[in-house]
Structures are given as C-alpha cells and as structure tokens.
Amino acid sequence: MGGIYTPAASFPPSRFGEIVNEAPSRPLWRASILLSLTLAFVSWQSARASLAVLVGEPFGSFGTMMPLGHTAIYLNHVCADGPLKVRLCRPDEPQGVVLARYHAIGQYDWLATPIMDFLYATHDPAEVLAFATPQKVWAMRERYRERFLREVVPDGKQGTMNGDGSAKHAHDLDEWWETAGMAYQRRLWAYEVSTTPEQDATLVAVMNDQANRHRYHLSGANCADFAAELLNLYYPGAVRHADRIADYGLMTPKHVVRSLTGYAEKHPELDMHVWEIAQIPGSxxxxxxxxGGVESALKTKRYLFTLLVIQPEVPLVLEALYLRHGRWKLGQGAQPMPPLMQTGPEETVAATPTALEPAGSE
Structure with a gap:
C-alpha cells in the first residue's frame, strides 16, 4: 500500500478543480490529499485479490462512553449486489465492497456498501467533501440512501438530522447512516492481506445463502465478532477467541487486528500491509x-476517577492486566505516503500519517 505516487495530473482537470478549487485553502488541500490517498489505496488493491479489516475510531458521546471503535471487512474483488447481496466483481469494477454488522438496521444483520460510498457517501470522487459540515454530510447520506439503500430504509423512515450529521428518530433503523460517509466522522485503519478468487467465491456463496437476519448482541455477536467470522472463513484460526482478561471476554476491533497481525507474521505469504485513512477536515x-476493554476502563477519565474514589485498588489491578495482556499499538507499521501535490516551487504538501495525525495509538 505504501510507495504509491498519485500526481494531481492523474485526475481529470475538471473533476480535480471541483474538489480542491483553483486557490484552495489548507483544509481543501488536505482533503484532496486524503482523497488521493484513498483512491491510490483502492487502485493499488484492485491489482490483486485482498481483504482488509477496517477499524474505525470511536466518535461522539457513545464513542466517549465505550471507546472500542467499529470493525468492518473490505473486499476489493467482491462487489455489492444491492445492500443485501454480494457477487464477484466484473473486471471494470475496481472498488469492491465493505461488509459490516450493525445494531439497528431493522430486521437485517449486515449490509454491503461500495467502498467509496462507505467512506465518502458518494461513488464520484468529484463529489467528495473537502470540508465536512453536518448539513453537507447529511445531504450526501440522504442522496446515498435514495440511490442505494431505499429498500432497507424507505422514504419517511430515515429519521431526521442530528447535530453531527447522523440520524435520529429512525427507531430500529437508527444506524443506517453509519453505512456511508464514515471518513467524515472518523479515522480508519486498514489491515490488508492477500486472498484468492476461490476464497472470494466461497465468501459470496456463504453470504448469499445464509439468512440475513438481525443477530447483533454486544457479547458474542457484535461487529468485531462478524469481522472475526469472515476472517476465519478465509483463514481458519486467524482470529482467536475473545480475550477474557484484556477485553472482559468481548470480541473487540483491536483484538481482531491484533490476532490477524500475529497470524500474518506466521504466514508471510499473506503479505500484510497497514494503511491509514484519515478523517476528512471539517466542523x-x-x-x-x-x-480495548481493560484499556477503556483505565484510560476513560469518568471510569477511572469513579474507581479511584470507590475502590482505589481496582485501577492498580487494571494497570497490571493492561500491561500484561492489553498493551498493543493500533496502527503500528502503517506505511507513510509520499508527497502527492505541490503548492509551489518551495512548498510540498506531504500526506503521511505523521503529518496528519499521530501514526498509531496505544
């Protein structure tokens, strides 16, 4: 994934101008760089069959309360056949699909979303927001719903816009908006390994043959459990059972990619790469x-202060458990990107994880 150079000239001039404008401000330049990186990521992956575990960072009030993040699976040679079925991609379909389990999407367990829609709520790079605001993000998600998701979320059932561009009052469909425009809301990490056409064909058969009925449960059937199941379908034993100590027995996004990383180290033929998809600038x-589980209790101030007052010995136990079982750096080894664009003869805008955000979080 690293070592890819995507010059601005590779974009059609008219479209590129729509994204960054003729005299872009720093946020616009940064957004265009992030989009270029993502397109380079998608284009590079299309050359070979691969699977990537996408770990999205937590956000909003729920993310503060439970900072475990979200997990999805990206398959570059499998495509969405609508939101409820998948199929093998045709040669002229380079994007691929994101599969994820959600808590509140009506009667369904999982949804299939094209990768560009999942990240930016559009399949057209010219429409990607350079600066994300709640109103603009909501409008893009609404257009995406009307174009792609209407059979799952009919008109009148989508709810109304929340203050952060999410949906409210959608009742049992409250999470439909999380299928689109995630790069406006969160930074994501992609842990990618090679696959084969035969493995992809097996995945398509399994997903289409099994009943897609709501299964979500925090313990045993959450989004990370879903990702682990698909990973183990491709590579049996790639994800071990949930960590009973570091994660209280829950499957977590961090545990999934930690297990996959360990498995890939023993199987170098998987050719693992780690990629950062940064959050688009905006309001x-x-x-x-x-x-992880213990890490959340130890590092979330509201939990830690309460424990220090009520049971001051508990944080000491949590610290010992974290140091022994839960300490692992997410994003470690993410490959830096080379410079993509130049603003003038003396200034180069570089898009590397260290230039955008700290490369990795512990």
Whole structure:
C-alpha cells in the first residue's frame, strides 16, 4: 500500500478543480490529499485479490462512553449486489465492497456498501467533501440512501438530522447512516492481506445463502465478532477467541487486528500491509483513540476517577492486566505516503500519517 505516487495530473482537470478549487485553502488541500490517498489505496488493491479489516475510531458521546471503535471487512474483488447481496466483481469494477454488522438496521444483520460510498457517501470522487459540515454530510447520506439503500430504509423512515450529521428518530433503523460517509466522522485503519478468487467465491456463496437476519448482541455477536467470522472463513484460526482478561471476554476491533497481525507474521505469504485513512477536515468533532476493554476502563477519565474514589485498588489491578495482556499499538507499521501535490516551487504538501495525525495509538 505504501510507495504509491498519485500526481494531481492523474485526475481529470475538471473533476480535480471541483474538489480542491483553483486557490484552495489548507483544509481543501488536505482533503484532496486524503482523497488521493484513498483512491491510490483502492487502485493499488484492485491489482490483486485482498481483504482488509477496517477499524474505525470511536466518535461522539457513545464513542466517549465505550471507546472500542467499529470493525468492518473490505473486499476489493467482491462487489455489492444491492445492500443485501454480494457477487464477484466484473473486471471494470475496481472498488469492491465493505461488509459490516450493525445494531439497528431493522430486521437485517449486515449490509454491503461500495467502498467509496462507505467512506465518502458518494461513488464520484468529484463529489467528495473537502470540508465536512453536518448539513453537507447529511445531504450526501440522504442522496446515498435514495440511490442505494431505499429498500432497507424507505422514504419517511430515515429519521431526521442530528447535530453531527447522523440520524435520529429512525427507531430500529437508527444506524443506517453509519453505512456511508464514515471518513467524515472518523479515522480508519486498514489491515490488508492477500486472498484468492476461490476464497472470494466461497465468501459470496456463504453470504448469499445464509439468512440475513438481525443477530447483533454486544457479547458474542457484535461487529468485531462478524469481522472475526469472515476472517476465519478465509483463514481458519486467524482470529482467536475473545480475550477474557484484556477485553472482559468481548470480541473487540483491536483484538481482531491484533490476532490477524500475529497470524500474518506466521504466514508471510499473506503479505500484510497497514494503511491509514484519515478523517476528512471539517466542523465535525475529531474521532478518538481505539482502546480495548481493560484499556477503556483505565484510560476513560469518568471510569477511572469513579474507581479511584470507590475502590482505589481496582485501577492498580487494571494497570497490571493492561500491561500484561492489553498493551498493543493500533496502527503500528502503517506505511507513510509520499508527497502527492505541490503548492509551489518551495512548498510540498506531504500526506503521511505523521503529518496528519499521530501514526498509531496505544
């Protein structure tokens, strides 16, 4: 994934101008760089069959209360056949699909979303927001719903816009908006490994043959459990059972990629790469660090202060458990990107994880 150079000239001039404008401000330049990186990521992956575990950072009030993040699976040679079925991609379909389990999408367990829609709520790079505001993000998600998701979220059932561009009052469909425009709301990490056409064909058969009925449960059937199941379908034993000590027995996003990393170290033929997809600039709050179970209790101030007052010995136990079982750096080894664009003869805008955000979080 690293070592990819995507010059501005590779974009059609008319479209590139729509994204960054003729005299872009720093946020616009930064957004265009992030988009270029993502397009380079998608284009690079299309050359070979691969699977990537996407770990999205937590955000909003729920992310503060439970900073475990969200997990999804990106398959570059499998495509969405609507939101409820998948199929093998045709040669002229380079994007691929994101599969994820959600808590509140009506009667369904999982949804399939094209990768560009999942990240930016559009399939057209010219429409990607350079600066995200709640109103603009909501409008893009509404257009995406009307174009792609209407059979799951009919008109009148989508709810209304929340203050952060999410949906409210959608009742049992409250999470439909999380299928689109996630790069406006959070930073994501992609842990990518090679696959084969035969493995992809097996995945398609399994997903289409099994009943897609609501299964979500925090313990045993959450989004990380879903990702672990798909990973183990491709590579049996890649994800071990949930960590009973570091994560209280819950499957967490951090545990999934930690297990996959360990498995890939023993199987170098998987050719693992780690990629950072940074959050688009905007007025939306920045996402937070992904933590594990014990780590959340130890590093979330509201939990830690309460424990210090009520049972001061508990934080000491949590610290020992974290140091022994839960300490692992998410994003470690993410490959830096080379410079993509130049603003003048003396200034180069570089898009590397260290230039955008700290490369990795512990």
């Amino acid at each position: 939306l709050r920045r996402s937070k660090t992904v933590w």
